[in-house]
Amino acid sequence: MATIARSDDLRRQNQRRVLAALRRLGPMSRTELSVATGLSASTVTTITAGLLDSGAVAEAPASDGVLSRRGRPQVTLSLNPAAACVGAVSLSLNRISAAIVDYSGQVAAEIVRRVATRACDEDELAAAMVQALQSAHAGADAALGPLRHIAVGVQGVTDSAGTAMLWSPITTGANLPLARRFEAAFHVPVTVANDCKLIARALRWRQPDQFGDSFAAVLLSHGIGMGLFVNGSLVGGIGSSATEFGHMTFEPDGALCRCGRRGCIEAYAGDYAIWRAAHDLDASSQPVEDLDMATMARVADRARRREGPERQAYRTAGRAIGAGLRSMFALFDPFPVAFVGSGAAAFDLLERTIRETIGESAIGMATSEVAMRCFADEFPLVRDGATWSALSYLDDHVFVAPPLPASASSERSLGHAL
Amino acid sequence: MATIARSDDLRRQNQRRVLAALRRLGPMSRTELSVATGLSASTVTTITAGLLDSGAVAEAPASDGVLSRRGRPQVTLSLNPAAACVGAVSLSLNRISAAIVDYSGQVAAEIVRRVATRACDEDELAAAMVQALQSAHAGADAALGPLRHIAVGVQGVTDSAGTAMLWSPITTGANLPLARRFEAAFHVPVTVANDCKLIARALRWRQPDQFGDSFAAVLLSHGIGMGLFVNGSLVGGIGSSATEFGHMTFEPDGALCRCGRRGCIEAYAGDYAIWRAAHDLDASSQPVEDLDMATMARVADRARRREGPERQAYRTAGRAIGAGLRSMFALFDPFPVAFVGSGAAAFDLLERTIRETIGESAIGMATSEVAMRCFADEFPLVRDGATWSALSYLDDHVFVAPPLPASASSERSLGHAL
C-alpha cells in the first residue's frame, strides 16, 4: 500500500512528482510543471521554492534564443547539476568502467579500463573498480556537487540486498563485497546490481513507450542474461539473482554449459556456444573463454555468406532462445523483448528461428507480433541504468524533505492491502 | 505512481486503510484501529464517523462476554453486514456455484448446481449461471444489503477486460459475454476472471504469511492451470489469459494435449493424461473427457499400492510439473507453490519427482526448499477469491467518498515514475 497517511507525506509525494517531471521531461517553467504534474500553479510555486532553497533545482540562465512571446516570460527550472553527483560503475569481462554523472544527468567524466578480470583476485578487482571511480571523480569538472550515491552493475549474481557480487563468470574469486569497498572509499550509499537488470532499467527510462510495465531485456554475449519487468516492477528486485534465463534448460543432457550443467540455453546461444558449434566441436567440449567481438563478427559473416556449420549454429541458438521465450510467454502475456549486446549484432541470423520457435507452440496469442528490438552495444545501457538508478535514489530519498525525525513507525502490520 | 495529490485523496486513502484493517483483522475498537492503521485516535474518530454515517461500518452490539476491564469500555466496530452484498459465481466442468456474501464477508447463501456444461450451448450456460445467482439471492436472508458487485470465476480463458470468457475446455461454445449477461440481470458491475487467478487471490487473502508477494497456485485437475503473483501483483491482471502453465512444452512432439498440440505439461499431468498413461494407452490417443474424482482416486490408490503403470504415470506427471516449475524458477527466485484441486490429493505420489526435477538443474539456489502446500478442494478457494475480489472492490470504490465530481483529469502523462 502506498503508505501516505499524514499531510507531510503528501508534500513529499508532490515534491517527488515535481522532481520526476523535471527529470523525465527536462527543464521547464513553473507553468509547464503545473500541467505536467497536475498540481495547481500556487502549489508548484511553493514546492519549487523549497527545492530551490535546498539546491535541488535551479533557475535556468535567462534563455537567450527562445522565441519571445507576449507577456511575462517563463523562467525555466531545471535540476541543478551542482546539487550532487553520482557514480555509475560497471564490471564486465576484462572491462571496468566508471562514470561521474551530475544531478541533472550529464555525464561529467567517464573512464574505461581494460583489466584482465579473470587473472585478478577479488581484492585487486574491487580495488581497480574503486580506483577507476576515483580517477573519474578526480577528472571531473570542479564545479561538481558532492558525490551522494554509487550504483554498480556487475556481470554476475548479486546478493538480494544489493551489497555484494556472489558469483561471476568473469572472475574466479567469488563473494566480492563491493558495496563495502566503495562505501569505505567514498562514504556514500552504494547499490550493486546485475547488469541485465540495469539494462532493463535503462531501456524503461529511455523508451517508456516501447518498454513499459512488462518487457524483457536479453543480454546476448559470452553468456546470456535477462532483466525482466513484470507489471512495472523488476523481477527479483534491484538486487537478487533471479532471472537466470540463460540457464533455463533447452535440451536435457544437452550441450555443456559454462555453469557445469548441460542443456542450458546459454550452452547453445552464448558466444562460446555458437563458436563451438560453428567450428564443429563437440557439444560437450569445454567452453572457450576469450572470444572477442571481431571473432564473433567473423563467424556471423560466414554464416551470412553461405550455408554451413556457422549458419546452423545460429539457427540452433535461435531455437534455444526462442524456446526460452516461449516458456516465458506461457506464463505472461507476450511483451516486448530487447536483445542487447554483441550477440544482438547477429540478430538477423537469429530472428527467424526465434520467431518460429516461439510461434510453434504459442497459446492462442498472435505471438508473431512479439516486438523485438536490438541494441548491439550494452555498455552505455548499463551505465545509464546505473545512473538512473542512482539519480532516482537521490530524487526520492535525498532531495525531498526527510521523513519525520526518527520515530519508529509503530504501525501494526496490515500485510498487503489489495 | 500512487497518484495522491490533493488532500481529499489523502482522506480516501485513510478511509481505505480503516476498511482494510477491519476486513483483514476483523472487528475492533477505535483504539485498536488507531494502532492498526497508524492513524491518530482523533483521525480514526473522524473517519469512522463518516463510515458509520455511510453505513459501511456498524457498532457491534455491546459485546456481552468480553472481559470487562477498568475504564471506559471499547466499542467494537465491524464491517456492516447489511451495508451491501456481493455475488460470487464460479463455473467449472459440470458445475455451477453461486454464493451471496454480505459486506462483512459472511456467506449468506450458496447454491451448487450440477450442469452438463459440455452439453449446453453458450446461451444456456450463461442463463444457468445467472439463474443460480438469482436463486441464491432469493434464498438469502432478507436483512441483506443491496447487491453491489458480482465476481465470476471461470475455468477458461477470459478477455483482458474481465468481461467475457473467450474459450473454455468445459464447453464447446466460446466467447461467452458473461459480464453483459449478469449486468443485464442485476444491474451492478461484474468482473469475470480465470478461476486459478481467483484461487491465488484467495490464498493470498487467507494466508498472507505463506503466500505473500510472490507465489504460484497450480490447479491440478482435468487440466492444469496457474495463478501467479509476482512482486505483489497478479500476472496478467485479474482479467487476461496469461499464465498458461499447463501448456508450457514439456516434451516437443510428445503426448497429445487437449488443446490439440503435443507435449504440453497438461498432456502428462492432467487427470486425463494420468488416466491415459495408467491404462497404458497410447500417448497420442484422444484425451477422455469425463473422469470423476472417484476414478482418479482409484488410479492413485493403485499407484500407492504397487509399482506399475499407475505409479509410473504419476512419476511422469511429476516430472512434467517439475520441469515447468524449474523453468519458472529460472526466471524468478523460488517462491512458495500451492497445489490445488483433485490432483493435489495425489500429491504424495508427485512430490518426490517434482522436487527432483526442480532440483536437477536448479541455479545455485537451494531449491529443495521450495515451500509446497496442498489444497485438495479448489471450490471454496475459487469462491473466496471471487468474494474477496468483489468485496475489496466495494471497499476501494464504493464505500469511500467518490473522487471529485467529474472533472476529467487533464494531467499530462508522466509515464511511470520509478
Added chain:
DNA sequence: CCTCTTTATTTCGAGGATCAAAAAAAAATA
C-alpha cells in the same frame, strides 16, 4: 515614451486533513 494587453508567478484566504493535548464519557474500584 507611455499605456494597454498578455502571460507567468506569487500572494492571500478558504477549506480540508492530520495531530497532540485537553476534555468528556463510561465503567470498575475503593
Added chain:
DNA sequence: TATTTTTTTTTGATCCTCGAAATAAAGAGG
C-alpha cells in the same frame, strides 16, 4: 460517592492544496 482508569470526542494548531486576486514582466500600439 469519589477516584481511578481507559476510551472516545472535542478543540486548537499546523500543514497542505487550491482558486482567485494581485503582482510582475514582458510585447504591442499609439
